[in-house]
Amino acid sequence: MQHYDVAIVGGGIAGLSLAHFLAPSRTVVVLERETAHGYHSTGRSAAEFTLRDNAPEVNALARISHAFMENPPEGFVSVPLLTARGSLWIGTVGKEEAIARARQAAEAAGVAVVPLTVEEALLRVPFLDRDYVAAAYFDPNYWDIDVDALLQGYARSARRAGAELVTGAELLGARQEDGRWKVESSTGAFTADIVVNASGGWADTVAQRCGVAPAGIVPHRRTAITVDLPADINVAALPEINEIDEIYYFKPDAGRLLASPADETPCEPADVQSEELDVAYAVHYLEEATDLKIGRIASSWAGMRSFSADRLPVIGPAKDNPAFFWLAGQGGYGILTSPALGQLAANMITEQPLPEVFAREGIEPAAFSPGRFG
Ligand SMILES: Cc1cc2nc3c(=O)[nH]c(=O)nc-3n(C[C@H](O)[C@H](O)[C@H](O)COP(=O)(O)OP(=O)(O)OC[C@H]3O[C@@H](n4cnc5c(N)ncnc54)[C@H](O)[C@@H]3O)c2cc1C
Numbered sequence: 001m002q003h004y005d006v007a008i009v010g011g012g013i014a015g016l017s018l019a020h021f022l023a024p025s026r027t028v029v030v031l032e033r034e035t036a037h038g039y040h041s042t043g044r045s046a047a048e049f050t051l052r053d054n055a056p057e058v059n060a061l062a063r064i065s066h067a068f069m070e071n072p073p074e075g076f077v078s079v080p081l082l083t084a085r086g087s088l089w090i091g092t093v094g095k096e097e098a099i100a101r102a103r104q105a106a107e108a109a110g111v112a113v114v115p116l117t118v119e120e121a122l123l124r125v126p127f128l129d130r131d132y133v134a135a136a137y138f139d140p141n142y143w144d145i146d147v148d149a150l151l152q153g154y155a156r157s158a159r160r161a162g163a164e165l166v167t168g169a170e171l172l173g174a175r176q177e178d179g180r181w182k183v184e185s186s187t188g189a190f191t192a193d194i195v196v197n198a199s200g201g202w203a204d205t206v207a208q209r210c211g212v213a214p215a216g217i218v219p220h221r222r223t224a225i226t227v228d229l230p231a232d233i234n235v236a237a238l239p240e241i242n243e244i245d246e247i248y249y250f251k252p253d254a255g256r257l258l259a260s261p262a263d264e265t266p267c268e269p270a271d272v273q274s275e276e277l278d279v280a281y282a283v284h285y286l287e288e289a290t291d292l293k294i295g296r297i298a299s300s301w302a303g304m305r306s307f308s309a310d311r312l313p314v315i316g317p318a319k320d321n322p323a324f325f326w327l328a329g330q331g332g333y334g335i336l337t338s339p340a341l342g343q344l345a346a347n348m349i350t351e352q353p354l355p356e357v358f359a360r361e362g363i364e365p366a367a368f369s370p371g372r373f374g
Contacts, residue, residue, distance in 0.1 A: 001189060001190055001191055002190040002191070003027075003180070003190065003191045003192065004027045004028060004029045004164075004190065004191075004192045004193075005026040005027045005028065005192070005193050005194065006022060006026050006027070006028050006029075006192060006193065006194045006195075006196060006349060007028075007029050007031065007171075007174075007181065007183055007190070007192035007194070007195050007196065008022075008028065008029070008030045008031070008196040008198050008327075009031050009171045009195065009196065009197055009198060009199050009206050010030075010031075010032065010197070010198035010199035010200055010202075010206075011030050011031070011032025011034075011037040011038070011165060011167065012032075012037070012038055012040060012041060012042040012151075012198065012200050012334075013038065013042040013147070013150070013151055013154070013334055013335050013338045014198040014200065014327050014328070014330060014334060014338065014341065014342075015030050015032070015196070015198035015199075015327070016030065016037060016151060016154035016155050016158060016165075017154050017338040017339065017341065017342030018196060018198060018327055018342045018345050018346055019154065019155075019158035019163045019165070020153075020154040020157045020158045020161075020342060021342045021343050021345070021346030021347075022158075022163075022345075022346045022349060022350070023157075023158045023159075023161035023162055023163035024161045025350055026349070026350065027162065028158065028162075028163040028164070029163070029164045029165075029166060029190065029192070030158070030163060030164070030165045030166065031166055031169040031170070031171050031183075031185055032165070032166065032167045032168075032169060033168070033169065033170035033171075033186075034167065034168070035167050035168050036167065037151060037155060037165070037167065038147070038148070038151045040200055040201065040271070040303065040304065041200050041201065041303045041304050041305065041306070041334065042147065042151060042200075042334070042335065043147070043303075044224075044301055044302070044303030045147060045303065045334075045335050046224060046249070046251060046253075046258060046260060047144055047145045047146075047147050047253075047335065048085075048142065048143075048144070048145070048240065048251065048336070049062070049066070049069070049082055049142065049143040049144070049145050049335075049336045050062065050087075050141070050142055050336065051063060051066065051141050052106070052109070052111070052139075052141070053246075054331075054332075054333050055311065055312060057312055057363070057367055057368075058312070058313075058333050058337060060361040060362055060363055061333075061337040061340040061341060061344075061361075061363065062333070062336055062337055062340075063361060064339065064340040064343075064357055064358065064361055064363075065336055065337050065338065065339040065340045066082075067357070068339035068340070069081040069082050069143075069145070069150070069339065070082060072153065073157070075157075076153045076156075076157055077146075077149045077150070077152075077153040079146055079149050080146070081145060081146050081149060081150055081153075082143040082144070082145060082146075083143060083144045083146070084140070084142075084143055085142050085143055085144050085239060085240055085251070085252075086138060086139065086140045086141075086142050086239040086240070087138070087139045087141075087142040087239055087240040087241075087242050088116075088121060088124055088125055088136060088137075088138050088239045088240065088241050088242070089102060089103075089136060089137050089138075089139060089242050089243075089244055090121060090128070090133050090135070090136045090241060090242070090243060090244065090289070091133075091134060091135045091136070091243070091244040091245075092132050092133065092134050092289075093134045094134070095134060095135065095244050095245070096134055096135040098244045098245065099135035099136065099137060099244050100135070102137070102244060103115060103137045106137075106139060111139065111141060112140065113137050113138065113139045113140075114137060114138040114139075114140075115137050116136045116137055116138055117136075118130065118133050118134070118135075118136065120136075121133055121136035121138075124138065124238075124239060125238060125239070125241060125290075126233070127229070127230075127233065127290045127291050127292055128241075128289060128290055128291075129288070129289055129290055129291055132288060132289050132290075133289070138239065142239070142240055144251075144252075145335055145336060147335055150335070150338070154338075154342070166185075166187060168186070168187065169185045169186055169187040170185060170186040171183065171184075171185050171199075171206060171209060171210075172184045172185060172186060172209065173209045173210070174195055174209065174210045174211075175210075175211060176321075176323065180192065180193060181193070181194070181195050181210075181323065183195065193323065194323050194324075194325055194349060195210055195323065195324050195325070196325045196326075196327055196345070196349070197210075197212075197324065197325065197326050197327060197328055198327040198328065199328070200219075200269075200304060200306055200328070200334075201217075201219035201269035201270075201304035201306045202269045203215065203217045203306065203314075203326070203328035203329065204216070204217050205269060207318070207324070207326075210321075210324055211321075212318045212320060212321050212324045213318070213319075213320050215308060215314050215318075215326060215328065215329070215370050215373060216308060216309050216373060217306050217307065217308055217314065217328050217329045218266050218306065218307055219266070219267050219268070219269050219272075219304035219305070219306045220264045220265060220266050220267065220304065220305050220306070220307060221263065221264075221265045221266075221267045221272050221275075221278075221302050221303075221304060222260065222262070222263055222264060222302060222303060222304075222305050222332070223260060223261060223263050223274045223275070223278035223279060223281075223282060223300065223301070223302045224258050224259070224260045224274075224282070224300065224301055224302070225258070225259050225260075225274070225279055225282045225283070225297050225298075225299065225300040226253055226254075226256040226257065226258050226259075226297070226298045226299045226300075227256060227257050227259065227286065227292070227294055227296070227297060227298055228256055228257075228296070228298055229256070229257050229292070235252045235255055235256065235257060236252055236255070238251075238252050238257075239251075241289075243262075243285075243289070246262050247261075247262060247285065248260060248261050248262050248281075248282070248285035248286075248289075249262060250286065250289075256298055256299075257286075259282040259283075259285065259286045260282060261278055261281035261282045261284075261285055263278045263281065264305070265278075267304065269304065272302045272303065272304055273301075273302055274300040274301055274302040275302070278302070279297065279300050282300075283297070305331050305332045306328065306329055306330070306331065307329060307331045308328075308329035308373070309373060310372075311329075311331055312329070312367060312368055313327075313328070313329045313330050313331075313337070313341060313368050314326045314327075314328050314329040314368060314369075314370050315327055315341060315344060315345055315348070315365065315368040315369075315370075316348060316365065316368060316369045316370050316371070317348075317370070318370050319370055319371040325345070325348075325349060326370045327341065327345045340358075340363075343355070344358065344363070344365060344368075348365060
């Protein structure tokens with residue numbers, strides 16, 4: 001029977017980033033149930049790179065990841081992974097204070113944000129409703145991620161280093177025999193020393209299939225729609241538009257405008273679809289904050305953002321089985337943190353010291369330990 005050092009369950013950004021970092025030193029197989037990598041959360045994201053909108057630990061992981069994305073390894077990709085976009089933060093009447101506080105916090109963190117009058121905000125996004133916007137500022141530190149190039153880069157590099165990436169292969173169950181995992185998958189059985197759980201919204205299900213206690217990771221549905229803008233608007237040149245309390249956001253997406261009502265509805269792990277009400281909210285926010293009249297929705301979708309109880313990722317050996325490794329709970333930041341989390345997980349599995357930058361950024365792997373939950 002074929003044996004691997006490590007079997008990774010899940011061929012999204014988490015599983016493939018780990019395969020990239022692990023394959024040079026370990027024999028690796030990645031099982032992906034769907035026929036294509038990235039079919040679930042990874043292929044449904046808003047592709048945003050932010051250095052500031054998450055918990056301090058996550059922002060530190062983002063800073064480490066930013067260096068990788070700006071300067072990926074030789075031969076990893078042939079296109080830039082990040083494109084500067086910038087973000088216009090807006091607030092309506094009554095939210096002027098919130099805008100001022102957020103701007104001051106960014107400046108205190110050493111970020112050169114640009115305070116804007118309403119007129120200046122309208123110059124950047126001409127279709128904003130003049131009566132809606134009461135305060136605004138521009139933050140240049142936002143980028144679009146080329147998610148497909150990143151995912152394919154991880155996959156190519158892992159394959160080159162000898163990893164086997166198997167699609168249409170569902171982990172059905174695994175149990176330990178003579179100190180090894182015997183893994184049953186829909187494409188056959190094999191053995192492995194370590195099973196890694198990188199199965200996104202299914203993380204607790206996969207743990208249970210391996211006889212490991214769940215970590216309490218709950219998928220939350222998030223919706224996005226895209227609409228066409230009038231032909232005289234240069235969509236590609238627009239910034240992101242973020243509501244100051246993150247009630248909604250809009251951003252350019254492949255020639256259209258993406259709008260999300262920033263919904264966060266707990267759900268069962270599934271091929272989630274957009275719900276009518278959430279789509280209606282997205283349209284409502286677009287029409288409320290802008291002069292646009294939305295006649296037709298070009299596309300709509302939903303995906304899962306999976307959170308642990310404290311909304312930090314869950315990385316490390318299971319407390320009830322050291323041969324079962326969690327790489328889950330990446331919430332709404334799994335793409336942008338994938339270089340740092342892939343490296344962190346790989347070095348923990350191979351028991352190698354982390355690159356110095358992790359200590360400089362104050363990353364303590366214990367903060368992400370599956371054992372932190374009671
Ligand atoms: C609308 C939306 C917007 C987002 N925006 C951003 C953003 O701007 N920036 C950002 O960084 N993040 C964003 N995210 C979050 C990001 O998409 C996720 O954090 C990330 O994709 C999680 O990656 P993953 O590999 O863990 O999960 P997935 O991509 O879901 O991969 C898990 C894989 O495991 C497979 N699997 C499950 N069970 C099994 C099994 N038993 N056997 C084999 N395979 C199995 C699944 O088929 C799936 O392909 C967004 C998410 C959504 C939904």
